Amino acid sequence: MAGHSKWANIKHKKAATDAKRGKIWTRLIKEITVAARMGGGELASNPRLRLAVDKAADANMPKDNVQRAITRGTGGEDGASYEEVRYEGYGIGGAAIIVDCMTDNRVRTVAEVRHAFNKHGGNMGTEGSVAFMFKHCGQFLFAPGVNEDKLMEAALESGAEDVVADDEGGFEVICEPNDFAGVKDALEAAGFKAEVAEIIMKPATETSFTGDDAVKMQKLLDALENLDDVQEIYTNAVIED
Numbered sequence: 001m002a003g004h005s006k007w008a009n010i011k012h013k014k015a016a017t018d019a020k021r022g023k024i025w026t027r028l029i030k031e032i033t034v035a036a037r038m039g040g041g042e043l044a045s046n047p048r049l050r051l052a053v054d055k056a057a058d059a060n061m062p063k064d065n066v067q068r069a070i071t072r073g074t075g076g077e078d079g080a081s082y083e084e085v086r087y088e089g090y091g092i093g094g095a096a097i098i099v100d101c102m103t104d105n106r107v108r109t110v111a112e113v114r115h116a117f118n119k120h121g122g123n124m125g126t127e128g129s130v131a132f133m134f135k136h137c138g139q140f141l142f143a144p145g146v147n148e149d150k151l152m153e154a155a156l157e158s159g160a161e162d163v164v165a166d167d168e169g170g171f172e173v174i175c176e177p178n179d180f181a182g183v184k185d186a187l188e189a190a191g192f193k194a195e196v197a198e199i200i201m202k203p204a205t206e207t208s209f210t211g212d213d214a215v216k217m218q219k220l221l222d223a224l225e226n227l228d229d230v231q232e233i234y235t236n237a238v239i240e241d
Helices: 006-019 021-039 047-058 063-073 106-119 148-158 177-189 211-225
Strands: 083-090 096-103 134-142 162-165 171-175 196-203 207-209 230-235 237-239
Touching: 021 047, 021 063, 021 096, 021 230, 047 063, 047 177, 047 196, 083 106, 096 106, 096 211, 106 211, 134 177, 148 162, 148 171, 148 177, 171 177, 177 196, 196 230, 207 211, 211 230, 211 237
Parallel strands: 207 237
Antiparallel strands: 083 096, 096 230, 134 171, 134 196, 162 171
16 A cells, blocks of 8 residues: 555545435445345344445435335335446556446446446456455555554454555554454454445555546546446556545
8 A cells, every 4th residue: 555645545535425425325225235135134143234334324324214225125125126246347557447336237237337448448357357456355444643553452352464554654454354343343442443444355456547547547437436336446556646
């Protein structure tokens, strides 16, 4: 993560999220519905559902909306039946991109994703073409100013895999996906509230973009982000300010 402004990127992402809160809610409702359908409606026994509900709370989604999505997922209400599908591809300069979607129509979704890639200088790859460059893990990001020794102690005692400092004085805690809920609880109990806490596909290496290439890469990522069926986008591209 060294070499670029992670905290500027986080602020940009939060601002973008705030600007499209209605769309964020739609995505979270899909995630809550699918998580409840797959693992049941109890937060204590369904870590994926708990993470989705926590994200909904962070996005200020009304509790009634959350409960309706859980009810729909567990069979209490009729609604669209979503399935998860992942597409992989390449951006400017061969940068790796993973696009996770939830859809009720695969034909529509793959056509829209392929069109976005092609229109903005990228191209879709085959299944597995870039996923090997990413690690599925839990990630917690802490802003500069956190007590390193205490965070390190709390993180490692909680079962986290690693704690990494960046050039700006911030910290990243990494854990196995299945350990995410336990690590999150332990860190918060020790007084550490992450700026970002999520389960992600983390790139093994990153590629920085500046100038025209950065503009082109951002346009491609924005085009993918704006598709209704897209839930998450992961890339090894870093857009420099």
